[in-house]
Amino acid sequence: MLAGAEPIAQYVEEKTGIVIKPVIPTDYTAQQEALCSGExxxxxxxxxxxxxxxxxxCADxxxxxxxYGSTSYQGQIITQAxxxxxxxxDVAGKKFCRPDPESTSGWIIPSLTMKAAGIDPETDLAEIVDTGGHDAVVIAVYNGDCDAGATFLDARKxxxxDFPDVMDKVAVIATSAPIPNDNISFRPDFPKDLxxxxxxxxxxxxxxxxxxxxxxxxxxWQGLEAADDAFYDGFRQQLEAAGVTIEELSK
Incomplete structure (x- = not known):
């Protein structure tokens, strides 16, 4: 990932004279903490x-x-065909793989989907495994290391x-409503001219x-588009409609 960030940082420096030092955090939480602390x-x-x-x-x-020509995507829950x-x-009592506890499509949204189906993901699953990536979730389900898992649609690709029969061997049993894509954000106090x-x-x-x-x-990424905070209001409303708060999902 660092290898992908460095050429962009160099490009921005050449265009603006502003030096950007790419840093790869250990996980999503560490990334947010770095932004909130000013690091x-x-x-x-x-x-x-x-x-x-x-x-x-901490972020704007x-x-x-x-x-794929869109600024939104979907999540999916998968299992072996x-x-x-x-x-x-049917995932109740099963071993479930997720990329990261703060992955939007890999855990936040599917956990709400499970709750809507009467499953408490914290107590009704036999085990929750953090694989570290969406591709790793697919491979774990493919190999039978996990009974089911969640990723973005369609992470099987x-x-x-490496696994030519993955589209046949790994089945999708649920997909989510559209989710806003990931973004580039700044600290609110970052100088506007820069x-x-x-x-x-x-x-x-x-x-x-x-x-x-x-x-x-x-x-x-295939491109970037300008966006503001209101673009994420639909996602916030999904959480609100499910009766959960950001704080609850952060535990």
């Missing part, structure tokens, strides 16, 4: 990480990523080269094949 001044945040950091007054979105797990209710220069430099990556390759090399 980091800008960050690429996942959806839940953004609404959590913004609620603490500037750009949203584009994948023929496992007998055919609907969300990440491993299709922020504007960085944002314009990053947007200019959309204008060349070389720039698009840089974005692809970071998080498989």
């Amino acid at each position: 980091a001044q800008m960050a690429a945040l996942n959806t839940f990480g953004y609404v959590r950091a913004s609620a603490k007054g 979105v500037a750009l949203v990523s584009v994948r 023929g496992s007998g797990i055919e609907k969300v209710e 990440l491993v299709a080269k 922020r504007d220069k960085i944002v314009q430099a990053l947007l200019s990556l959309n204008d060349s094949d070389e720039g698009k390759e840089m974005l692809k090399g970071l998080f498989s």
